[in-house]
Amino acid sequence: MPTFNDPAAVAEEARQAMRGLAHASQRIDDPDVLYGVAGELLGTLRSLEQSLIQLSGACLTYQGRAAHDDGDRNLGAADAWAAADALAQAARHISGAEALLDQASGHLGRIAWQPPLRQWVSVVFLQGEEADRVLDLIDQDGTEAAMEHLRGFDYGEETTSAALVNGHVYDEPPTGMSEQRVNDGAYALVYSRAFGHVALYREHDPASETTTASTATEMTGTGPVQDAATAEDVQRALEERRDRVRGDGSWFTPDRIAQIKRDRGLGR
Incomplete structure (x- = not known):
């Protein structure tokens, strides 16, 4: 269950949950579940986008505490900034995927699946x-x-x-x-x-x-x-x-x- 206060633990739970979904979705026996699964994934992407933006902000917040193993703070600060920029870009890509998944969800919501011919x-x-x-x-x-x-x-x-x-x-x-x-x-x-x-x-x-x-x-x-x-x-x-x-x-x-x-x- 999510703790809502331990990001590392929740991230691990999210990884395991998505791993389980990847396994379970290898075979879809009932097309009626597609709309619901797409909707849940849409919510997942929105939360993922928000999380990436917040992680990017955290990198900048603690940029002054960053240093390499040899104590070089300039290099540490540069890496913190680069990580923040990469996380922000990832969030933008997730936003694009979110828009496409929203389209897919809309299409699925209009389908009335018929009984199989065989x-x-x-x-x-x-x-x-x-x-x-x-x-x-x-x-x-x-x-x-x-x-x-x-x-x-x-x-x-x-x-x-x-x-x-x-x-x-x-x-x-x-x-x-x-x-x-x-x-x-x-x-x-x-x-x-x-x-x-x-x-x-x-x-x-x-x-x-x-x-x-x-x-x-x-x-x-x-x-x-x-x-x-x-x-x-x-x-x-x-x-x-x-x-x-x-x-x-x-x-x-x-x-x-x-x-x-x-x-x-x-x-x-």
């Missing part, structure tokens, strides 16, 4: 040793083989229901700067060697979301979600089904993909 549901997310196996498969036989392999985890409406219940639905597959994305028809493969994870997403028609979500809630019909009562139950049931179809005795490969691996000589 969405993506999470089919499977793997990390650790399981992801390493898929990354090896990519290196050995390309992304097509990896996508064919991961499609073995897609159980159609059951996968869609689990994704809707758990909130694993996205306007675009989550993709960071260190991740690579490959599209193939209705599927998107996202993987990262740096972070050691692999994910597969499938296109979903939002128009069918109400029906599918209702099905997942009522738990009618057949499949692993039949008797599930909560999101955790749905996910657990789906995982149990995935476990039952792992048939090559090695890691997590469904039977039909295990056969492909054996045919291609990729078995371990």
Whole structure:
């Protein structure tokens, strides 16, 4: 929490807060938040401009106390003046950025975001040793083989229901700067060697979301979600089904993909 009386401590908190925002804004799942975030940043820039002006003034206020390590006060005073001038220039640049951000905020305030024409549901997310196996498969036989392999985890409406219940639905597959994305028809493969994870997403028609979500809630019909009562139950049931179809005795490969691996000589 800001102390309002310790500029060094508050500056540290501001740095950490902006670092957190830089991380959080790597992926925006809901465009409705853009206007609010822009407005908060506009207020941040105004405060930053004021702070820079005040720091510049402080440099001039204490210019008479400035000296280099060797005691040279003339050089110290010159540096204090130069710092004050640089801070004042920085404030002017912030003022320009503030005007542009104000324009952006005005544009965002006039937008009524419409529902997406398509969405993506999470089919499977793997990390650790399981992801390493898929990354090896990519290196050995390309992304097509990896996508064919991961499609073995897609159980159609059951996968869609689990994704809707758990909130694993996205306007675009989550993709960071260190991740690579490959599209193939209705599927998107996202993987990262740096972070050691692999994910597969499938296109979903939002128009069918109400029906599918209702099905997942009522738990009618057949499949692993039949008797599930909560999101955790749905996910657990789906995982149990995935476990039952792992048939090559090695890691997590469904039977039909295990056969492909054996045919291609990729078995371990």
